[in-house]
Amino acid sequence: MPDGSPKPETEQRSLRVKVWRGSGGEGGYETFEVPRQPSQTILDVVTWIQQHSDPNLTYRFACRVGMCGSCAMMVNDEPRWTCRTHVDRVLKGDELRIAPLRNLPVIKDLVTDMDPFFDKWVSAEARHHPTADRHSDFAAITPDDPHRLEASSGIECINCAVCYAACDTVAGNPDYLGPAALQRAWTLFNDARDEDGDAILDAVSGTGGCHNCHSMGSCAHYCPNELNPMTAIAGLKRATARRFLTGRGKRKPS
Amino acid sequence: MIDFRLYMLQRLSALIMVPLVFGHIAVMIYAVQDGLTAAEILGRTQGSIMWFLFYGSFVVAVSVHAAIGLRTIISEWTAMPMRLVNILCWSIMAGLLLLGGRAVLAVTWLGQAPGVLS
The missing domain is CATH 1.10.1060.10 (Alpha-helical ferredoxin)
Structure with a gap:
């Protein structure tokens, strides 16, 4: 890349990610800074938070390729399969809001009782x-x-x-x-x-x-x-x- | 929260209303050609079994259809107990039948209709 040309957006900034934390019907959003990466999925974001910021974050996933149906969550208030949802497609500004699936009881954090x-x-x-x-x-x-x-x-x-x-x-x-x-x-x-x-x-x-x-x-x-x-x-x-x-x-x- | 029989009754009452709505609109367009007066309407409808059955069945279909529809809306949009919703919607159906029936009698009955004040 020639000198002086703008860096790709993914290198320029990090994400502000609000993640719902709590259990038993009580809780609230907690904000995390997550580095922006190319081809990053919502599941990548959640996994990064658990591995680098808060190992207590609870979420559910299995196959990571859109086969098992385990990782669905609310992303910016819309239900998504997070392993196949790229951040690029759903990002508004620099902020993401991730919550457990609607219409189901929450066990803890992003995990619902199915x-x-x-x-x-x-x-x-x-x-x-x-x-x-x-x-x-x-x-x-x-x-x-x-x-x-x-x-x-x-x-x-x-x-x-x-x-x-x-x-x-x-x-x-x-x-x-x-x-x-x-x-x-x-x-x-x-x-x-x-x-x-x-x-x-x-x-x-x-x-x-x-x-x-x-x-x-x-x-x-x-x-x-x-x-x-x-x-x-x-x-x-x-x-x-x-x-x-x-x-x-x-x-x-x- | 909807009972399947009520669902079918609402669809069937809608099927009954469709030709009646078109018949009503067609007659209205036809009737106003010579001016719309009470005497002109009553001259056509009073003593007519056909218009009594036409608007009578219309009133019955509307009362049933509207009460079932309102039952669904109220049960979905409010926290009212179902028993109360049912009582309310039976009352709405009875009210529509009463008001509609009174209006039908007023225009189709020969002379002073029973229960209708002049």
Whole structure:
């Protein structure tokens, strides 16, 4: 680099990072100075703080490559998968604000209790109801089967709870099952190998069910894998309405 | 917090209202061509079973639809106990039915409608 030319922004400054500290519903933001680095992710920032400033900082991560869904946090008040979120993309000025995921109880610092999130997967009957035993033939499902395509559109969910944290309906109604659980239920409903579509429709028709969704679309907007739980929820609404009007539950595979 | 049956009832009442809204607007546009007077309206509606059923079903659909919608809004935006929300929304539905029914009777009943003050 020629003399006198400006240094890259990343060498010029450090970050002021406000990190939420506390547990049991009590706590506040603590500010740290973190050196700016090229291609730095939010998870890199949090890790730097723990390794160099405060080893007591508690956070959760595993794979660091956007596969496991462990490291989601609120970054500048928006839910993000922190291992794949570059500082460049979310920085406003020199300041970052990092907090635990919204809509979930906080265990400590940046770690939330994920039990309510996963309990709702069970409540939504988002589990496989098998039709076959070990002696059965394989289910022949063509890649262009419409039900398979519906299932495929939601199958890459990594359970990161970003959609759950983004959802204002969850915030207003703690009983609401949430986008991820409902999307999983819709995926299974469209699985030809799942035999209890009625159980799924019953589960998503309760007081916390899919009909609470206002189609605001925050789940689709923030999903890091660019899935669209809102569309899946609309599918469940259609399926429950069709069963109400015609008595027909799960469509048979074509 | 919404009950699935109420959800369906609200959609079905909306389906009923759609043609009625368009019918109402179409008649309004048609009717004002010769000037809009009370005598002209009453001349068309009084004693008409068709208009009684048209606006009667409109009032029923609106009352059901609005009460269910308000129930959802109140339960989401306030901390009011659900039992109180239900009582309030049943009352709102009854009020809309009463006011709407009174108005329908006033324009479709021949002579002095029962319960309607002149």
